[in-house]
Amino acid sequence: MKTLFGLFLLLVGGLLVSTTVENSLIANSILKIIGVLCFVGFSKTMPKDNNLY
Numbered sequence: 652m653k654t655l656f657g658l659f660l661l662l663v664g665g666l667l668v669s670t671t672v673e674n675s676l677i678a679n680s681i682l683k684i685i686g687v688l689c690f691v692g693f694s695k696t697m698p699k700d701n702n703l704y
Contacts, residue, residue, distance in 0.1 A: 657696035664689030 667686030672678040 653696050657693050660689045660693040660696065664693060 664686045667682050667689060670682050670686075672682065
């Protein structure tokens with residue numbers, strides 16, 4: 652469940668970072684900040700010990 656939520660945050664973050672609002676610097680900044688927060692949330696949901704062996 653935690654992994655699915657992390658992948659959802661990754662997808663939403665990528666969508667928000669790539670979205671732009673035409674002629675609106677403030678709205679673009681808000682979308683980028685929310686996207687970066689989603690990426691940070693994704694990194695926190697992934698396990699720290701990535702032992703694949």
